[in-house]
Amino acid sequence: MKYRHSHHAGNFADLHKHVALLGLLRALKRKDKGFLYLDTHAGRGSYDLSGGSAEAAAGVGRFMQVQPAAHELREFAALVRAFRAGAGRSQLYPGSPLLAATELRPQDRAVLFELQGAEAHALEESCAALATLRQHPINVRIERGDGFARLKAFLPPAERRGLTLLDPPYEEQQDFARLTESIAEAARRFPTGVVAAWYPIKDERTIAPWHLECLRALQESTAMRAAVLASELWLYPRDSRVTLNGSGVLIVNPPWLTLEHMQVWLPELQACLAVGPGGGSSVRMLSESSG
Template sequence: MNYRHIFHAGNPADVMKHAVLALILDHLRAKPAPFCVLDTHAGIGCYDLLSEPAQKTLECEDGIGRLFGAPPPHPSLAPYLGAVEGLNPDGRLRWYPGSPRLARAALREQDRLVLVELHPDDARTLKAEFAGDRNVAVHQSDAYLALKAHLPPKEKRGLVLIDPPFEQPDEFARLAEGLAAAHRRWPTGVYALWYPIKERAAVWRFQDAVEKTGIPKVLIAELTWHPEDTHLRLNGSGLLIVNPPWTLDDRLRELLPALHDALATTGGGSAVSWLTPER
């Protein structure tokens, strides 16, 4: 309950996660049928990068600050950077869109967004952010209970974003268990699970747990900006994607190296691979 994302908004992990999220949403928009987005750890939706908490850490300077106002390092960043620029029409970077704002920017009239946030203050802020928006529903709830309550969606197509703060020591295990339960309820949905790269052994255990569930068609995408020589800092960011859109793997193999070159200062790299192929 103590985690507040404002301290980290717009950092390299956000950039990687949200750039991939925007690509998935762009793919969902390509078909006329309606879709639903379920965001299980929604936060407050939009972040003021000039606020005291954001200025205290200045993590955005190594993330979106390296991209905003500069030529895009790759064309596939267009959906993501377009959403950021839409919140900053004067050309000065102040507001950063969290995943709720990114998803809302991609919705059409027939689409729907379900936002879940456990922190009571953040949930109130989120409800105020989307007050009167008929395409958006906000719930104060535990993320893993929400997977049971809101799946499968009536639209039959869409995306589930599971993006925990990783405050709990068993979060990787909860993430794998939550995915398995959600996939049983809705096996055709797209799932994007974010995870931090601090201790590589923990990541391997998580990926092994997901593989053992037998869920097919699981893609792994990772971006690191520090050498993985310590578990005391955030060295990188990963996304485990179930039922990824067609050609997303190829697009990420082009995008992530370009994004790494634009963000990295001390090392790292990028990787895209299949954890489990399609049956």
């Protein structure tokens, strides 16, 4: 596998995914009862951006220079600042597992999967460094392996509350198909759990059919209609031949007010990252729950 997330860390798609992720974690934390955070494609957890990648400069570099108005964006900026201050490194960026680990309370836990050995090893080190900083252990289990295949073993969690993030690299032909299967499998095993899946917007014609396929797979696996939200942010016309036109996050069982909050922060994030007139954002329910 050639994919290394460090080439893309802190880009516009990471910001979209990570602000959404933080919102979901904070929503779960509205209740005292613990939850499981499951990250099927975790990456190395912490990224040093001091090499000055153009993607990061146009993403988190730009974002950290503005003073956002939306609450969720201010919270995310504060998390990045605190992460950097804690590590004493001003160019660090937290990936999804470290972002989640910083949010875990003593009653919460995380299971993180990463296929590549070097990335998994770096993830262990990042989590260990965070635990040292916090001066208490963090309830995190890291597995080197195939997150799509291993997900089943952890659902449903004993806590009966949880969030699964699926964020494959889409380097393999089958990643979209495995993603759809895994979303449906997660919902079948744990119908009340929140599932968030990141997807690239590269070819506009493929997105609506994939959404329909997900809805069909979900309905077949749970025999009821799940609530499904699609959040999308694009910087280039959605069918242009740029490598990545936009970023999407599909959320099954979005917590209360997720849609309403996104309707505020997503357009503001898009405006902050815009590169021209071809961009935009949208957040909508693809399906309402019938359960």
